[in-house]
Amino acid sequence: MRSLSGVRVPRIVWLGGAAVGVGVAVELTRSFWAFARWYWGQTRHQRHEEGGLRELVRRQGPPPVPLWGNSRLLLRRGYYRTLHRYCMERPVGVFWVGRSPFVVVSDERLVQRVLASAAYVKPRYFGYRSRAMKMALEVHRASERVRVLTEGKRQADAEDNAANPTRRALIALMEQSTPDMVAASMQLLGELERAPLSPEGDFATVQAHYVRLNCWILFRMRLPAAEALRIGRAISGAGDEFSLRMVTPYRGWFHGLANLRYFAHIVAILRFGRRLAAQLDRTAGTWVHAWVGRVGRIGKLGKVLGLLMAATQTVPVAAIWMLHLVSTHDRVRQRLQEEIRECMERDRETRSADGSVDDTAANASDLSANPAGQLLLLTAAQLRHLPYADAVIRESLRLYPPFPILQRQAVADDQLGEVFIPAGQVVSVVPWVMHHHPAYWRDVECFEPERFLGDDHDRHGDAPSDYCYVPFARGQRMCAGSSLALAELKVLLVCAVLRWGEWASVQPDTGRELFRGGDVNGTAESVHFPPLSMKPLGIGLRPRHPHRDEKRLADGDTRR
Numbered sequence: 073m074r075s076l077s078g079v080r081v082p083r084i085v086w087l088g089g090a091a092v093g094v095g096v097a098v099e100l101t102r103s104f105w106a107f108a109r110w111y112w113g114q115t116r117h118q119r120h121e122e123g124g125l126r127e128l129v130r131r132q133g134p135p136p137v138p139l140w141g142n143s144r145l146l147l148r149r150g151y152y153r154t155l156h157r158y159c160m161e162r163p164v165g166v167f168w169v170g171r172s173p174f175v176v177v178s179d180e181r182l183v184q185r186v187l188a189s190a191a192y193v194k195p196r197y198f199g200y201r202s203r204a205m206k207m208a209l210e211v212h213r214a215s216e217r218v219r220v221l222t223e224g225k226r227q228a229d230a231e232d233n234a235a236n237p238t239r240r241a242l243i244a245l246m247e248q249s250t251p252d253m254v255a256a257s258m259q260l261l262g263e264l265e266r267a268p269l270s271p272e273g274d275f276a277t278v279q280a281h282y283v284r285l286n287c288w289i290l291f292r293m294r295l296p297a298a299e300a301l302r303i304g305r306a307i308s309g310a311g312d313e314f315s316l317r318m319v320t321p322y323r324g325w326f327h328g329l330a331n332l333r334y335f336a337h338i339v340a341i342l343r344f345g346r347r348l349a350a351q352l353d354r355t356a357g358t359w360v361h362a363w364v365g366r367v368g369r370i371g372k373l374g375k376v377l378g379l380l381m382a383a384t385q386t387v388p389v390a391a392i393w394m395l396h397l398v399s400t401h402d403r404v405r406q407r408l409q410e411e412i413r414e415c416m417e418r419d420r421e422t423r424s425a426d427g428s429v430d431d432t433a434a435n436a437s438d439l440s441a442n443p444a445g446q447l448l449l450l451t452a453a454q455l456r457h458l459p460y461a462d463a464v465i466r467e468s469l470r471l472y473p474p475f476p477i478l479q480r481q482a483v484a485d486d487q488l489g490e491v492f493i494p495a496g497q498v499v500s501v502v503p504w505v506m507h508h509h510p511a512y513w514r515d516v517e518c519f520e521p522e523r524f525l526g527d528d529h530d531r532h533g534d535a536p537s538d539y540c541y542v543p544f545a546r547g548q549r550m551c552a553g554s555s556l557a558l559a560e561l562k563v564l565l566v567c568a569v570l571r572w573g574e575w576a577s578v579q580p581d582t583g584r585e586l587f588r589g590g591d592v593n594g595t596a597e598s599v600h601f602p603p604l605s606m607k608p609l610g611i612g613l614r615p616r617h618p619h620r621d622e623k624r625l626a627d628g629d630t631r632r
């Protein structure tokens with residue numbers, strides 16, 4: 073016991089207090105040291121002479137607070153709201169997450185440099201990326217000059233390369249999996265019709281669906297529904313916690329329960345990853361084998377987990393926002409219905425003309441026996457000829473890109489605009505910021521799929537370059553499964569349009585429709601700031617006239 077102004081304090085309390093005090097003092101010193109090092113580096117390489125330190129800090133972003141940096145701002149004011157406020161007016165914004173600078177690039181030329189040049193590499197992630205860093209360093213040292221891939225053809229070739237055997241294998245896998253995607257989407261829509269509305273909305277149901285579908289397509293592993301739901305919850309819980317820790321560095325210190333939950337989710341994901349890796353050993357010659365390549369046991373687990381997370385966190389988020397946007401924009405839905413109907417009629421005529429189908433009557437009787445018949449006849453070839461559906465998907469990925477952040481690490485010292493980037497510094501591109509930048513997009517907040525129609529517009533809409541539209545990133549480390557993701561989204565969209573005709577976005581606790589017609593926020597110009605995880609929570613999707621739609625399908629009518 074010690075006595076403080078006459079009050080006797082137990083030893084454990086004053087020892088604990090002293091430990092906290094020392095911890096805070098150490099952290100404070102480290103944060104002042106980090107700020108000093110960063111701004112000292114900046115002043116040495118400053119291009120503008122005017123203004124002192126205060127002016128320099130203001131030009132780069134919000135001033136950091138010792139210990140917290142800008143974490144509270146990013147969390148309380150909102151991640152996307154804060155980035156929107158600071159990144160639209162400067163090409164490179166510097167925020168502080170605790171004592172680490174969080175550098176966000178929002179100028180398209182600089183985004184190109186970060187994503188598509190050898191000056192930046194993907195940071196270490198599950199071990200296998202460290203090799204990429206080593207290789208890039210060698211390239212850099214040997215050439216002494218950074219190689220920037222020029223915009224346009226060379227980059228397009230790197231991304232779309234039809235000669236790339238891995239990409240070819242993915243396209244083959246995608247085409248061969250179209251019937252599975254159609255059957256699974258029909259099943260999902262049926263489940264949604266029957267499922268009770270929960271306050272969380274339909275996210276868990278849709279995510280479990282994509283866990284099952286992608287485990288089957290990629291690993292040929294069949295999962296029971298309950299297990300898919302459990303794995304989906306673990307993936308989504310770990311993803312949410314990871315995003316929160318990205319902006320709040322001290323979260324782990326104060327949230328014991330969150331730590332335990334995070335740990336449990338990670339253990340569940342690791343155990344499932346080991347099962348997937350074992351399943352991979354039992355099969356051979358698939359796209360996944362080509363993508364994983366020849367790596368060790370740990371490398372393989374890392375790649376399998378990366379694939380699992382990449383495929384099952386993003387597609388459900390994109391799927392719900394896409395259906396939500398279509399359900400709230402009558403004009404878009406009508407145009408989609410017309411395009412799909414015309415495409416199917418054209419296809420039916422061609423097939424009855426070349427005798428690959430007996431006649432239309434045979435097709436119709438098929439349909440009454442099995443209401444899903446016509447949908448199950450959808451082929452990959454048919455799906456390829458739906459430009460408006462493609463545009464709808466791309467536009468919803470523009471408004472709600474599922475990936476919150478793309479990170480790259482500087483191989484050597486670099487200069488991005490006015491900001492000096494020391495070697496090893498992580499630089500970020502936030503797809504949502506690029507997609508909502510008024511300098512690059514017309515009517516930036518409007519849901520307007522038409523901007524993705526026309527020559528070259530499928531790559532970047534009405535924005536000036538590929539680097540303004542980055543839902544799948546760009547460059548050598550862009551999404552490896554983008555074509556599979558787009559195919560899965562397209563199948564779901566077509567099935568929803570055909571099966572439900574019309575559907576509504578409903579609020580689960582009241583069952584009332586959320587929005588009808590117009591724009592998501594009611595006005596064209598107001599910005600809708602999504603949550604950090606980009607999860608469409610609280611959105612439920614249901615047919616507006618379930619009984620009428622069932623009857624219409626049974627009658628073989630695919631029109632509205």
Ligand code: HEM
Nearest residue numbers: 382383386387390475478479543544545549551552553557
């Ligand atoms: C709408 C759905 C999807 C979106 C928006 C998306 C987006 C992205 C983005 C932005 C990256 C790059 C991350 C970075 O640079 O840090 C990425 C990487 C990746 N994605 Fe996707 N993805 C989607 C679906 C899928 C699917 C279905 C698969 C599986 C087939 C997949 C497999 C991968 C893989 C393997 C990587 C890592 C590539 C590498 O590190 O080289 N993604 N994805």
